[in-house]
Amino acid sequence: MRRIIVHLSAVLLVLLLSGAGGSSSASIRLGTTGTAAMARAADIEPLGTCTATFCGRVTNAFNSDVYLHITDNWPPETGLLRVLARGQRSTYFFKDTDGFRVPDGCVGLKSPQPVGTYGPGWHKINDLFNGTIHLQC
Numbered sequence: 001m002r003r004i005i006v007h008l009s010a011v012l013l014v015l016l017l018s019g020a021g022g023s024s025s026a027s028i029r030l031g032t033t034g035t036a037a038m039a040r041a042a043d044i045e046p047l048g049t050c051t052a053t054f055c056g057r058v059t060n061a062f063n064s065d066v067y068l069h070i071t072d073n074w075p076p077e078t079g080l081l082r083v084l085a086r087g088q089r090s091t092y093f094f095k096d097t098d099g100f101r102v103p104d105g106c107v108g109l110k111s112p113q114p115v116g117t118y119g120p121g122w123h124k125i126n127d128l129f130n131g132t133i134h135l136q137c
Contacts, residue, residue, distance in 0.1 A: 050096035056125045057091055058100050060084035061111075061134035068108075068133055069101040070094070076101070076122050099124045106137040 050056070060068035064086050072094040073079025082093040090097040101122045102108040108118035110131045118133070 050127050052127060054130075055096035055127050056098055057089065057130045058084075058097055058125065059089045059132040060086055061132050062087040064133070064135040065137040066103055066106065066135050068135060069103075070097050071099045071101075071122075072097060074098040074124050096127065097125065097129075100133060102133075102135065103137065106135050109134045109136065 058068070058070060067086075068084040069081060070084060070090050070093070071079040071081050076099055079098065080094070082090075084090060084092075090100075099122050100108070102118050102120050104120045106120060108123070110116040110118065110133055112131065116131075
């Protein structure tokens with residue numbers, strides 16, 4: 001329940017910052033993970049163009065086994081892809097990172113709180129995500 005409230009708070013923040021908070025044309029469809037999969041309104045910018053103070057940030061842990069792939073847009077095939085070396089932060093490449101990829105055969109461990117575990121594949125992050133991913137392969 002707390003996770004849903006946190007995600008809904010993030011969605012409301014994005015809507016307020018975009019000026020769509022009072023728009024009756026704004027709609028939000030929640031995905032299976034409880035994150036905002038899509039927000040539509042005439043005055044909301046596409047993913048990958050965060051202009052707020054809080055934009056998606058991720059760091060590859062110093063002790064990761066491999067490099068971490070990131071994208072500045074979602075889905076990843078529509079954005080620029082970059083590779084983070086161990087200890088490197090996504091803000092070196094992008095102000096707003098929208099996703100990261102855990103390689104096959106690896107597990108991604110997120111810290112600090114709230115901690116999380118990510119399996120192989122691409123994972124979307126929201127504008128409030130600010131964490132370190134430790135890749136164990």
